[in-house]
Amino acid sequence: MVPTHTLNPSHSIYQIAHPSDSPLGLYLHVPFCLARCHFCSFYLQVYRTENVQKYVMALEGEIQLYADLLQLQATPIATIYFGGGTPTILTADQLSRIGNLIRSTYHVIPEAEITIEAHPASVTSSYLHQLLEAGFNRISFGIQSTSDSELIQLGGRNQTTQIAMAITQAQAAGFSNINIDVMYGLPGQTLETWTSTLHDILAFSPQHISCYALTIEEGTRFAIDQRRGKFKEHDGDIQVAMEEFACNAFTTAGYQHYELSNFSQPGFQCRHNMQYWQGGSYLGLGPSAQSCLGLTRFGNVADLDRYCEEIESQSLPIRNYELLEREQALRESIVLGLRMIQGVPLDLVNTIHACSDWQILVPQLIENGLLEQASGHLRLTTRGHRFADTVAVTLW
Ligand code: SF4
Structure with a gap:
């Protein structure tokens, strides 16, 4: 059965349907960071306590709104992904409250993959234990590099000592599904420093590794530096060599190359991202989050104030709605x-x-x-x- 729901009168243009028995991925965008990294173009705000409180209330409102409008109590939620931004900027209590609300209003299957993106400097041992208690069973650290000089070039948000401590503490706390993001083509990076980063992260034996080339996005500090001639991208041959080197290092270490930029130990593919790549449905909540439900594609407004106002007035903060053939x-x-x-x-x-x-x-x-x-x-x-x-x- 495919129920079709017409949303509230002010949103009657949106016809959103989802087969109630096919699994759905849930993405929650947490749009706060302590500072912006020099390569990052995601929608986010610099952290302020009062904005976070306002956001959490609105997010809870949006969770409830979709539960009522789409009758998601009947739809199996197979994956939940808290991304950002820096989701671990929220307190463990806030995350736990949001998780409990999702579980009480949606049908989260017992074996659901529940991921949180974490910033190494934002976690402590007790916080990581609380995340596990709150139901998270996968954690993703965006570290990018283990060279302190490269990390400074990226904006100085991480230090290698914090990275090592965070991963070790996550493993000690009991996380048995850990992802590490790394990036090649960084300013100042050489094949030697890249090799060293790969060596360092493989020493942690994470279950999953995402490995992306740096791309210069408009509006970022790197784009400005590039226009001013302060930043020169690596030539294509070095990027290709870095990519091939990483691919060999990971596969030799027993990782399966299952997606262009992703490697995993057997059985640890990211089920949430597979939902994107394999044409599954996903619902994105929070400012700027994107959704794909059946033939519909839509995204939320990329503006925290507008997002909160619209949720408060019981409206969906949808922009760019599209119904595909x-x-x-x-x-x-x-x-x-x-x-x-x-x-x-x-x-x-x-x-x-x-x-x-x-x-x-x-x-x-x-x-x-x-x-x-x-x-x-x-x-x-x-x-x-x-x-x-x-x-x-x-x-x-
Ligand atoms: S921590 Fe992640 S989301 Fe935040 S600014 Fe850096 S890259 Fe962007």
């Missing part, structure tokens, strides 16, 4: 699915292949050595991994 939704989910190393089942690709421009484009991409067919799937070739964005733009 079935074929476009399928195209998008296949293009995203190509981020998975195993690719996308050919059966699925063939449902639009036969009656669209893909009939020409897919064979061309295969001929150019960017896509291949293997084990009943269409997937990027090893060379195609480097040109994944080009493939995505071609097929979008």
Whole structure:
């Protein structure tokens, strides 16, 4: 059964449906940090206690609003992800209260993956124990590098001693599903310092590693520095060497390369992100959070004050609502699915292949050595991994 709910009268343009028996991922955006890192373009505010209190009340309101409007009591919630920003800027009591509200109003399955992004300097041993008690079973540390001079270039939010202490304390507290984010192509980074970062993080044996190239986003300190000639990106060959070096280091250490930028020990793929890459539905709560429910895509207003005001007046703070045609939704989910190393089942690709421009484009991409067919799937070739964005733009 697919219930369709028309939201309150002021939002009657939104027709949001979700198959009640297919699992849903829940994302909660916590838009606060102590300071902005030099590469970060996420929507966030510098931490102020009164704003956090206001935000928590509004978030609880939004959780309740969706529970009523979409009848989410019947929908299995398989993953919950607190991202940001810095979710660990909230007190353990605030996080626990939000978690309890979700559990009492939505149907969270017992084996749900519940992740919190954490800033190493913002956690203590007792806080980590409280997170476990609050139900979090996965923690993700955005450390980026273990070189103090590179960390200063990024904005000085982390120090290597804090990183080591936070990860060790999380393991000692009982977290058995830990992710570490690292980044290559940083200013001042060399193959030697990158090797050293990889060596340091592998020494912690995290269950999961996300490894991204630095991209310079508009509005960031790095973009300003680049325009002023103070910051020069690494040339492509070094970036490729860093990427290949990391891939070899992780796979040699027993990690599975399961998504373009993600590696895990067997059985520890990030189930929440798989929901994005495999065309599943997810509901994003909090300012600027994005949602995909069936054929609908929408995002929340990226403004804390507006978000709080609209929730207070019982309105959904939705912007950029889009209802897709079935074929476009399928195209998008296949293009995203190509981020998975195993690719996308050919059966699925063939449902639009036969009656669209893909009939020409897919064979061309295969001929150019960017896509291949293997084990009943269409997937990027090893060379195609480097040109994944080009493939995505071609097929979008
Ligand atoms: S901690 Fe994360 S969200 Fe906060 S400013 Fe740095 S990169 Fe952005």
